[in-house]
Amino acid sequence: MRQKMLIDRKLLVVLFTLISVVCFGQQSSRSENVQNIQIDSLLLGGIYAMEQADFESAIVNIKKAEALSIKSLNQSGEAISNQLLSKIYFERGDPKLATPLILNAIKLHQELLELDNLGQDYLIYSQILSKTGNYERALPFLENAALIFESTRDEDSRVQLATTYLYEGNILQELKNNEEALLKYQQAEAILNKTKGKHSYLLCRAFLQQGRMNFLLNQLDTALSYANKAHELSLNNNYPQLEVDGLNLLSTIYSARQEFEEAFSYLSLYNQKRSSYFGENNSTAKNVAIRNALLANINADDYDPAKRVQANKITTVLIIALFTILCLLALSLYKNNNLRAKANELLQAKNAELMIAKENAEKASVVKAQFLSTITHELRTPMYAVTGLTHLLLSENPTEEQKKHLDSLKFSGEYLLSLINNILDLNKLEADKVEVEQATFNLRKRVDDVLFALERSAQEKGNKLNLEYDEEIPDQIIGDPLMISQILINLIGNGNKFTRDGDIFIRIKQLSSNESQTYLHFEVEDTGEGISKKKQKDIFQNFTQGSVQINRKFGGTGLGLSIVKRLLTLQKSKIELESTLGKGSKFFFDIKYGLAKSKTNETEERVYEIDYEALKGKKLLVVEDNKINQMITRKILEKNEMMCEVADNGEIAIEKVRFENFDLVLMDIHMPGISGIEATQKIREFNKDLPILALTAVTIEENIDDFYLAGFNDIIPKPYKVEEFFFKIHNALKRKNVIL
Incomplete structure (x- = not known):
């Protein structure tokens, strides 16, 4: 079975190589075709040497292929040569030699539109950047690689996508974004589980990294489960490095759980295995490790040295047969070359149009930023009058009824101020410059203030506001009080806008809690107009409403739900929607808040020491x-x-x-x-x-x-x-x- 898979892979390489030879060299001489075949032969020889951990021979063969490619103007061969050489140099610890090679490979594959190879280039370059500490520069290349691999649905691309997620997780771990790193490892595991054990090495790495991340997030039970999975998989498949890494992680987790006998047992086994595997013949072990890294993306587990000679004989015969058939197809492919030339011309014209559109978009962005900055400043001036006069009125001994309304005015002023500072100034939100405050506050009081501020507008439309509040929610929680007020005002105001003589339900319940945090679920449901399935996809975009008729009937800017989405994203949450046209809508989200160390009845306002x-x-x-x-x-x-x-x-x-x-x-x-x-x-x-x-x-x-x-x-x-x-x-x- 392994031999058949190896032969199939080689045949695919030969098939695509020969097709490229015929397409590229349609009008070339017979000697140029022979040169292209020599390039392919040298590249295959280099890959074979890499599999044997004979890196010196691999470099010699691939450099010959590179020189011959440059001489014969074979850009595809030059790009593949650069990619392989860069990978070898990087894994041998020489990123300075690897960097210019992979950058040239990226440039050539972009020009040739060879997306699969371009995705591999991005993976290699991101690893080089990570190795040299440029983690933030590496992330965009991994994101581009993921986009390429997501665009195809074959199993090889899915495995490459899983590999990309593993690399992204490693970088996010270095940047201390442990929760985001854990999410990437989970995505990688989900893909690899569908391969039915064909890529157990990558799956074992995903288990190991999830164990580490859960340990760092203090989720020790989950961490232990993944560490055990990684250790078992490494034993079953004979992965020495992953085995010792798993033993080390198990020892660390048991130590954190204060189960010191188990911790010592795994630590002893770790030292024993590490000495056994890597204590002697270190150069051989290093070469094997480099070979595994180089071949991680081409199913190195399928390689069987004992059957290589027989496979090469069969491959040689099939190469000759395929070449003969492809030569007979040369005339029919000539037309395809002409079509490709026309497509390239069209692509260049479209690129020119895109450059003009990009320049126009940049100009529009500058104008928008200037406008928003001006309008924000102009709005702050009258807001100063509103807040200042409110304070003066509150200090002049108003009646209880007047004080109640002035408190509502003060709350609304604070909301409008936040809207001016963080929402109307969209370029600030879009640049992620808004910071999430961490203050102790009373959530029930915040919700009551919101409902009181919106009660009158609801009554004017014949609507009733219904609050279902879980009494198990702690009195004092830690988070951003103004953001949750903004979110609820927008969601309740949105429901009130599209509902008449109906009900608006606000439900807040506690999903779970521990000593340090509580996990809350929020729902805002109305019995109003509802949103069609088609419009639900766009409803959270800036300046978007259900339809032009809705805008004329109900008014509004279409910014409210966009603001909600952005504010929740800042707090690592996500808004969800369920709606039926004519029956109403339900918006809901989950959010984590910290818990105050001790309960207090003090107000959430800051205490200023003023004489x-x-x-x-x-x-x-x-x-x-x-x-x-x-x-x-x-x-x-x-x-x-x-x-x-x-x-x-x-x-x-x-x-x-x-x-x-x-x-x-x-x-x-x-x-x-x-x-x-x-x-x-x-x-x-x-x-x-x-x-x-x-x-x-x-x-x-x-x-x-x-x-x-x-x-x-x-x-x-x-x-x-x-x-x-x-x-x-x-x-x-x-x-x-x-x-x-």
Whole structure:
């Protein structure tokens, strides 16, 4: 059986090689065809030498093939030669020699559109980059290789895809992304399990790596299960290196489980086997290891040295027969050459069109970024008025009913502020620059705030909000409270938009928990319009709605569900949808939260240590061109019995600081005339010690470091929480010894 498989593989190599010879050399002379056959013979000889671990002979044969390929303008032969040489040099520990060879192979295979060989090139180059510590550069090449192997469904490509996943997992492990690495190893195992034991070496590696990852993630039972599978498979198939690696992992896991007798037993067996396998004749062992690595992708397990001579005789006879048949087909293939030439011309024209489209897309991206940055800044200015006035109203002893509405307004203001900072600024989200906060908060209170904020709009449409909340969920959990509020507001608001005189169900239950984290399931279900199967695929894209009619009937930007998807992706979760047209929709997702070490009834707001008494009587200069913002800032300061003067622009601010004494300056950045940065630089020319704080709506293209270089002591981004506002003023005055 092994002999037959070996012969079949050789025949396939010869068949495709000879076809390429005939197609490429249709109009060439007979001597050129003979050269191409010589190239193929030298390459086969090199591969045979590699199988025998005779790497010097392999290099000689492949280099001859490379030289003959260059001389006869056989790019395919040159590319394969470069690929094989690069693989040998890399496995022998010489990445400097391997790198230029594999890069040339990539270039040639891209030009020839030989995708299978190109996928192999990407695998080799990614290993070279990983070996030299360039893990992040290696990942895109593995992703491209995976795309190539996914495009075909034959078993060899599936095995190559599994190999790619194993390499990706190794790189992600080096980058400390253990959960993502575990996912890649699981994908590799799923593919290899379908090969029915034909690729047991790769499957054993997948088991071993999953054991290591589960150990690093402190999932010791699962780690032990995979370590045992790897050890058993290595014993059954005689894989010495994997066997000793499995023994080492078993010893480590049992030690972590504090089962020290088992740990010592496996450690002793590990040392014994390691000495037995690798203690002597190290050079031979190394050559065998290199040979296995080189042949990992061409079924090295099928190789049988005892039957090689007989197989080569049969192969030689079949080569002659196949060559005779292919020569008779030469005339019919001439037409195919002409068709390929026309296809190449069409491909070049399409490439030119794509380059133009790429340039246009880049220009549009720049315009979009500029627009979003401008609109974000302009929206922050009125939001400063909303949050500031809300604070002032809350401090003026409102009635209980008024306080309830003001709290709702405050919550909505915080949500709108987050929307402005992280959502409208889509280029920030798309660049993955939004960070997930880790704060302790009360989930039930967050959900109640969301429902209260949306209750009135639901009532106006005749809808009822129904909450089903699992009381087993801990009171205090650790995660991003604002993100879950945004997600629920978008999902509930979406359900309310498309439902009339119906129900919206919000279900939150605990799936599992342990001492350090809880795993929660969220559902938002409505009885509204529903979404067709066709539209469900696109509903989470930017600016997408069910149809034009829905947009005209219900309104909206089509951003809400896209925002939900992005926010959940940041938290390593995924939004799911079930919907029937005319009957309603259900959105659901699972998410992990940490648990606080001790239960507390304290609010989730940060506690600021501020000595308000020390701030009384201090004289501040507010530099702000917006009259409403001037009034709000002045009132907030004067309520704390601080003295406040206002400057409408930077020029006035400079003169006031020059001739009057102030304890601190609050400086806006974007003003008519000179900017806040320029004004601060001029003030620093004659006053180095005066605390100056930037009170501004910072946009993403502004470099925060530039503020400090200009002479600012700190930054208060608008809109702000009043407690944070006074906290930064207090700290700035304290650092300059204005207050004790």
